[in-house]
Amino acid sequence: MTEKLEDSPWIRRFHESVPGVPRLVCFPFAGGSASYFYELSQRLRAVAAVLAVQYPGRHDRMGEACVESVPELAAGVAEALAASADDRPVVFFGHSMGALVAFETAIALSGGGSAPRALLVSASRGPSVPARRDENFGTDAEIMADLRELNGTSEQLLANEALMQVVLPVVRADYRAVARYRSSPEARVSCPVTALTGDDDPLVDQSEARVWERHTTGGFRLRQFPGGHFFLDENRDRLCEELALLTASAAALGH
Template sequence: MFQEKTPWLSALPAVNDQIRIFCFPFAGGGASSYRDWQKFFPKNVGVYPIQLPGRENRISDKPFTDMVDLVAEISKVLRPYLTKPFVFFGHSLGARIAFEVVRTLRRKWQLEPCHLIVSGSRAPHIPEPKPLHHLTDEAFVNELRRFSGTPEAILQNKELMELFIPILRADFMVDETYVHLPEEPIACPISAFGGTADPEADPRELEAWRQHTSNRFNLEMIAGDHFFLQSNKDVLLSFVKDIVLKYSTARMIG
């Protein structure tokens, strides 16, 4: 039986789902990044973005700064909703969070997704080469420009950045203090996606995800920078849809 509605999910999973996709956001991102993904899938494929504390409707909640604590909480929250086949999708920081949640679910409950889809992310054993969570606010904002995900007008808006910097800094701390600990490769397939002009995750760093699964691995490069997730969304979703529907008897509508 499902629990009451949780702030970690924008909606409770439907009982008639054939398969569920749980989407993990990038640093500073919220569940709204995946707001319109549901319309790309049949009705019996449920898309459930995860809402981390400190953003959007959870703006007053204290953000996590430690990967271990964050993964433990997400795993506990998701456990009741993993009664149907499920797929994890994560972009950038979200990919590494998703990967660690997969390993936690395996250790604690012997559960694994049908597929792990990672996007715009170095393999988990490759540390961030240019950490920025410790920088002064001015230097921190300047470094954010390399990700091309925050409009310049926002970066130059002092009041808005006073609101966003603590959230972003916390997320980068989660990412940059994360230490990958070796375990047996996960049993589900991994599909990795990268942007052709993304300096944060080059093909070699994406290909390195291969060693983390004992199953199939494939890599696709999509035109765009670190946020091809947004700029080339239709192409990415076409790939994601093909992966997900392999695990469902559902067929596209229209």
């Protein structure tokens, strides 16, 4: 029996989309949640059914323990997507840690109807490149300084001590998951991969992003945008163009 997405703790859908359009599954960054993709869901609803992944330990899953393993996160998402598969093509999009989870999810689903027809990864080194941080990275103060440098967390949140006491354990768990993860050099997806980078990203350079080319038997594209690790926030229009192009290509392959 097909499981409704509404019944899965792993998947959120914010808007109804045009019937029959491809599914676009979005995977958040370390410390991030499904709500980051709300605006994207609204903007793309005419061309994609946007599904946002919700990891344990945040928002309505706050009562659950965080998962400090990229493959375990991917296993949960893969199970939810496989249970709700239909005949629509699927595209995956992951930012930073989300790119790694998307990659592992694609591998877990390979050969099935929920396997992606395209993978878009942003602000991420290739999955076989070692993490720059170790799993015991930083005190709370050092993690907050890191978040400020990456410029993906509002100063209002960083200044709220009570909220940061909730957020910091989630960020720390996600940092551990990334630090512990490293794929085999032979691990590959069969779909095309597009990698996006920021020209001022302190965590990922062009050569590290280009390693994604070794992890696909499909085509590969690398595009650079102005900005740092969260360059997407400054380039929403161009991101939407990329995603609309990928979903249109995925839909064309289905005919």
